[in-house]
Structures are given as C-alpha cells and as structure tokens.
Amino acid sequence: MNVPPLRLPDTASIKAALAGLDPASADADLIPALAAAFPGFDFSLAHVDDDYWRDTRSVIQPDGTRLGELRPWMTAELAKDNGNIRALWTRLKATDLQITEWRGTSAFVFALTGPDVADYIQLALGREIEWRAGPIVNPNYCPFSEEQLFDPSWPSRDPLPETDRLAGPVYRLLDRAGGAFVHVRSFLDRCGRVERDKREAKRPELERRVVRETGPRGTTRETPFLELVPDYFDFVPRELRFFRDWEESSAGSQRVFAHWALDTRDYTYKGEREVGFIPRPLRPPKERLLPTPDASVHILMDRIEAVDREVGLPFGWFFLMTHGHWVDPDVGQAIAAGLRDQRVRLPDRDARVLLRWAERTYGF
Template sequence: MRKEYELQTDVLATIVAAAPVTPKHTDLLTTFAARTDYRGARHVKTRDEFGERPARILDADDREIAPDYRAWIDAELDKHGGSARAVWTAHKDAGYRLTEIQPVLHYFVHDRGEAQENFVQIEVWEEQEFVERELFPREEHWGLPNVDELRRGAPGMLVEHIERRTLGTPRYRLEQVIDMQQFIAIGNAAYEARRRADGDRRWMETNSTTGEQRVVTARELTPGYDQVRWESRRFFEDWAASSPGRAGERACLRWAFNTSDYTDPKGVRYMSFVPQWGHTRKIAELKNTGKLDVYSLYGKLTQLDERVGYRFAWYFYGLHGNLVKSGQMERVLEAAEAGLIVLPEHDYRVLRAWHEAPYGF
C-alpha cells in the first residue's frame, strides 16, 4: 500500500524505465525536466554497496528458460515435494545459467525551496544484468545447495563459472518518490503521539526509606520529557538555524535520506531516516584525536568543512557518526565555553542544544 507521502505513479515509473542510462544521468534529468513536474531535479548521491540478486535462467545457448528465477525455483520446489536434491537431480545436467542483476541506487532531488524539508526525493535503481556461473553444481562431492540457498539463488561456490558477460545495457527502475515535507509532518505527528502515550504510562514508585508508595507517570519521572523532539525533524531545524542554512545551503543538495516507516503489531508507527552524505571526495574518519589539543582538533574539523564545501559541516557529520564522533563534538563545545575557540553564536546555540539533548543517526 502506498504511503501518504509517496508520489510515484505507474506513468512516472514507465518514463524512468524508458530513459537510457547515460553519464551523469543527463538523459534522465532531461526526461524529468520535459515530462514530469520535477523540472529542477538534480542528482545528489549514488550508493553502490548492494549485492547482486538473481534474475533469469538461460540455457547454454543463452535461450531464456525462465524470466523470473524466484518464481521458477518456487514452482520447481513445489513440483518436487520441497526437495532441493530432487530439483538438483532434475536439472543438474541441463547446464542452466543464472543471470544476476548488479544494482546501484541513485538519489535525485527536486527542491521546492523555503523550508529545508520542502523537497521531493526520487530514488532510482540502475541495474545491469550479467551472467558468470551455472545455476547448479554438476557433482555432489562437496555438498548440494539447500532449499534456502536455492530460494536465494545462492547455491554456493561449487558451480561451473564462465567468463563474466554483461547482458544488454544498464537500465533504470523507479524505487520511490518521497515528499519529504509530508514525511516529516507525518513522522513528527506519529512520534509525538507515541511520546504522549509513553509519557502517560503509570508506574508504582516505592520510597526505599519509608516504604510509602505512589503512582507516577513516565513523564513525571523524566525531567524535560515533553521537550524531547524527533531526531529527523531536528536535523532540518538544526540545519536551518546554523551556518549552512543561514548561508543559503540546502540540506537536500548535500544529503540524501534513507527513510524507514514501520508499524509494529500493536499498531504503533515508527518513522525515521538516516542521512547519507552526498560528497564524492574521499574524506577520512577523524581518528586518534584524543591526544590532540583542542586547537588541532578544531583545525581538523574545519578542514572537513573546507573539503565538503560549507561551514559547520562537521556538526552534521557528527550526527551521522561515521567520520566525526560525539566526543569530538563535546570537546569543541567545552573549548568554546572556555573561550579557547570562537564559534558563531548561532552554531554555538545548536551545539549546546545537542549537548543538552543529544541525538544522532
């Protein structure tokens, strides 16, 4: 079922699929400009860490045996009583080959301006089909794939490998289109509803000295309970309030957002995202800074700003957590409050608020 903030349509999926894959996605961006509402779409990030997945089955002469591997293997297992060995016995001498898809995920953004979260994020797979191995091992000396391995298309390494060949040209496939302003509004409402419900939970508190008991709520036991804000909303608020937002930088052109939306069996909804930086230059993690004086540490953080192209970037990289650590952020705050380094007041306020109510991704 399509979520309230999703904007993809069958027509848009067809338009994306018809665009040829070209360097820097020039044809796809032209297609967005000419045939959709996303005339200002820009490419932000590519993620290429995904593994291959099974696609089709071919014979030794590249004739298609089945267009969908998973549907075929499910049918074969049903036909042979769920026995992996029986399926292997039936096809081990056929020389069938498994084609696979190598996927790469691209993030595009259509920025509508004004509020930092007022943009549309378009996620598009680029997929290249290839073949490099037979489907079944020819011998059983070293064991046979089990049912789970067959369903996953991962029968192990003991199959006949052939020289890897690409099949056809890469193609695009639309994954999802997210109205991020809607995502934030709905996610924040879900978060606040969950916080209210959790805050109203009642507990029995017992005085360890007198033995007196009283009923208290989680809200009463947690100072500042109602001031806690949703992390995903805070990211954009912090961006707007600090140097990048004040300088006109748009968060959606610097970051992509890996969103999540889950409703548990009790009907409680959890929405979030993990920001993914959009820089393409190699940037090393800040390691072994414990022995550095704070001036040297802050110098390394400002070097990160210079490499990615905007001030106070290190704070948002610290929220992400892979390149900058929370302890390094704390040291900068301590140094600023001691007068050892100077932060712009608006950045200091954001950093101070994070210290008082830490969050990250």
Template sequence: MRKEYDLQTDVLATIVATTPVTKKHADLLTAFATRTDYRGARYVMTRDEFGERPARVLTADGREIAADYRAWIDAQLAAHSGSVRAVWLAHKDAGYQLTEIQPVLHYFVHDRGGDQDNFVQLAVWEEQEFVERELFPRDDRWGLPNADELRSGSTGMALIERSERRTLGAPRYRLKDAIDMQQFTAIGNAAYKAHRHTEGERRLTETDGATGAQRIVTLRELTPGYDQVRWPERRFFDDWTASSAGLAGERACLRWTFNTSDYTDPSDVRYLSFVPQWAHTRKIAELTNTGKLDLYSLYGKLKQLDERVGMPFAWYFYGLHGNLVKSGQMERVLEAAEDGLIVLPEHDYQVLRRWHQVPYGF
C-alpha cells in the same frame, strides 16, 4: 501499500523505466524536466554497495527458461517434494545458466525551496543483467545448498562451472521511490509526538527503597526533561536551518540523501525514521586518535573537514551521522567554546549547546 508521502505513480515509473541510461544521467534529467512535475530535478549521489541478485534462468545457448528465478526454483522444489537433491538430479546436466542483476542506486532531488525539508527525493535503481555461471554444480562432492540457499541463488558458487562475466543487454533504470520529504517529516513528527505523549502518560508504581512507601507516577514525571526530547529527524532539518550551513544558503537535500523507514509494530504504533547519507565525492578521512590533540588542533581538523566538504559547520552534521566525527569530539568543542578557548558563531554555539542538552544522532 503506497505511503502518503510516496509520489511514485505508474506513469513516473514508466518514464524512468523507458529512459535509456546515459552519461551523467542526461536523458533521465531531461525526462524529469519535460515529462514530470520535477522540472528542477538534480543528480545528488550514487550508492553502489549492493550485492547481485538472481534474475532469470537460461539454457546453455541463451534461451530463456524462466523470467523469474525465485518463482521458478520455488516451483521446482514444489514439484520435487521440497528436495534440493531431487531438483539437482533433474537439472544438473542441463547446463542452465543463472543471470544476475548488479544494482546501483542513484539519488535525485527536486528542491522546491524554502523550508529545508521542502523537496522530493527520487531514488532510481540502475540495473545491469549479466551471466557468469551455471545454475547447478555438475557434481555434489562438496555437498549441495539447502533450500533457502537455493532460493537466494547461492547454489555453491565455488563448485559451479564458471566463465567470464558476460553482460546481457544495456543497463536499465527502475524507480525505487519518490518521497515528498516535507510530508514524510510532518507525518513522522506527528507519529513521534503521539507515541511519546502516550508513553509519557503511562502510569508506574514507584517504591521508596527506605520506607517501602509506594506512589503512582507517570513515566513523564519519572524522566527529567521528558518533554524536551524531539524527533531526531525533525531536529536535523531545524538544526540545519539555524546553523551556519542554512544561513549560508546551503540546501540539506543537495548535501545529504535520506534512507527512510516506515514501520508499524504489532501493537499498531507507527515509527518513521531516516538515516542521512552524505553526498560528498571527495575522500574525507575519519577523525581518529584525536584524544591526544589539544583543542586548537582538534578544532582545526574539524574546520578542515568543512573546507573539504565545502560548507560551514559541516562537521556538526557529520557528527550526528557519527562515522567520521564522534560525539566526544563535539563535546570537546562545546567545552572549549564555553571556556572561551575557541570562538563559534553564536547560532552554531546554540545548535551545539541544544544537542549537548538533549543529544541525538543517527
């Protein structure tokens, strides 16, 4: 079911799917500008850590047997009473080839300006089909895959007749989603508040360990600072707005992309979240072995990170992400600022102090 914040339509999906893949996505950006509401769309970043997935089944001479490998293999298993060996015996000498798709994911953004979350994020798959191996091994001396492995396309690659990878056709675009981030954050924040309010009112029995006396209290009463906790995703954009990054005119949607999640648990509680993904292209090393550094050297390394990224206070948001900058390093900077050893802009100090009081991250 399409979510309230997902602006994907059949028309938009068709526009994306029928646009040829070109250098720097020039044709796709032109299509966004001339055929959609996202006239200001800009390319942000590409993620290419995704594995191949099975696509089609071909004969040895390239004729299509099945357009959907998984549907075909399910039908084969059903026709052979679920027996992998029976499926293998039926097709092992046919020379069928398995085509696969190598995907990369491109992010584009249509920034509407104003609030930092006022943008549409467009995620577009680029998929290249290729073939490099036969579907079934010619013999079973090393064993056969189980049914789940067969469905996933893992049919014993080391044992299958292989050839050089051969691409099939040109790469193609496919729309993954088009997310109105302002709607996403509004819905997510409201859901978080509602759930936290309900949890806060949950009644518990507190027992005095010394006297054995009991009293009924709410979770809110038992948890210091309960009402200060806010949805991290909302805080990310608010911190950006209040910090040197936002005050310098930097737009979060051009510096980060957002891997969103929307899950409703069995008790009908809805959870929305995202993980920010940096969009920098320059190589930036993780800050390691900083425990032995003095405060000035540590802060200098954080400032160097800002310079490499090209924006002020970038290190704070990388610290929220947690891979390149660690929370302990952020704590040391705050302590140094409070001791007067380094000078932070007041607005950045306040952002860092609020984070220290109620930490969050991704």
C-alpha cells in the same frame, strides 16, 4: 497573473517515466525524462556507491536465450526427478545452463519545491544491471536443500566483465517501507505528528506514574514521573532537529540534498507506527575523525575545519557527527567544553547549535 502550483510527482507517473527509458541511454535521459513528465521542477541526480543484489534471477542458455525465472524453473526441474536434489544436481551440472542476477546501486533524485530548508522532494531509485552470474549449479558441491537451489551462493560478488552484461542499466523506484518518493517538508510534519500522538496516548498512564526513591532508614518518597521529566511532551524527534540545526547553522547557506540523501521509513510494527529517516552523506570524508588522548581541543578544531573543507560544507563536521560514523560524538563534546571554557570559538550560530546538541544529544 496567478501561477498555478506545481503538480507534485506521484508514484505511478514516476514509474511510467522510468519505464520509458532506453537502457542504452538511461543515464543521460533520466533527468530529462523526469523534467518532461513533471514540468516546472529542476531535478538533480546523485549516485551512491552501495552495491546490492536483487533476488530476481533467470535461467539462460549460453547464447542468452531465456528459459524462465530461476525459482519456478528449478521447481519444475526438481519435480522431474521426484524431489531428488542429488539427481537434479548431477543432471544440471552436465549442462551449460547459466543463471543471471541483477546488481544495483542507489541513486537519489531531488527537486526544490520552495525556499525553506525542507522544501524539496526526493526519489530513491535503484540503478540496476543484469549480469551473467555463473553456472546453473555449483559443479563442485551438491546442495543439501531446495533453498540452496533457489538462492545460489556460488556466484562471485566481484565485478564482472562487460561481456557478461545482459541488460540495463534500468532505473526503478526502490521498494522501501517509507516510500521511494517523499516530499521532505510533509515527511517531517508526519514525523512530528506521529511522535506527538504516541506520547499523548501515554498521558493518562504517565500522569499516574510515580517514581519511588528509598531514603535514609528505609523511608520512601514518591515523585510524579512528569515532575522528573517535565518536558516529556515537548520532545522533538531527531529528524526535525537535524533540519532545524541545518537551518540555524552555517550549513544553511547550502541545500541539504547537495550533501545528504535520506533513507526514509514509515511502517507499523506490532501495532506501533515508526516514521523517520537515516541520513546518508553523498560525499563522506576519506577518514574518520576520532578523539585521541593527546589531541587538544585546538587540534580538534584544526581537524574539523579540514573535514569541512573536504566535504565542501561549513559546519559539515557537525552533521557527520550526528550520523555517528565519520566524526565521533566525543569530538563534539570536547569542542563544546572548549566553547564553554572560552578556549576556542565557532561562529555564534554554530556555537548555539553545538551547545544545544551537547546539552541534549541526538544521533542516527
């Protein structure tokens, strides 16, 4: 019996599923709603604590009655005072009008599409709540420009009481340059293809390029650039190396999306296309691992093992190191040197990955 292939989600269908969620039960209903919209997928959800604020604000009365979006409403009010900002400020600070703001955190949804390490899809969502943020203007400070009226800075960034919640939570696809929905296998293929195309476009120029070196008594020698960099056209982007290293190391026993989300990007800037991602750990360690002058390679081995236990992933320290924040790259270089000197040991496949990285490093 032939089983028809699963239909990959599309942006319009995802938005429709999200729009149908009731804010009162959105957290509990999100995964069931996606599963109903896209049968055959086993979705999982991960929240990331990364507070952000949208620039969408409304004007409300104390009872919650909405008067309109802040910018057009404020523009109309300013026109009533013939553009006189001080007159408008004096008038508005005597009112009890308030402004709202949307605060959000990221949420990522994943689902497998096949057996290989990159065979999965990712949805990048925002979980957002609208709050009563503060008075319509700062009563103690007159703004000096229209933009300060349109983009107020006086509302507190501290957590707000539940009594100030107005709407939400709602989930929406984040507006990202790389697309909020990606099929990771296809995205990696795109990364590799775009990088190859960029380098191939430079081939005629590089085949003509020479590097001039000055020798004794003013003599010069010209060496073709491609002789100095013979593997220029074999370059593998860091995004592909990340997944290859995962698959070939002890980490490959677990799924990437159980530990990492991807901030993807795909845009064109000044005529050149940029495609890639920054990995974001879903459960980072509590403390950074930095090399210290008195830390031997054996102490570092104890510390990376502690990191692996904390994050629940064998060889997890290595991928935290490629990110560059939680584990310093010098830790990796020190352990690689210990491997070469046979002073420490790693599982064979992890040692191969680390030594390959140490020979040609990459990071995000």
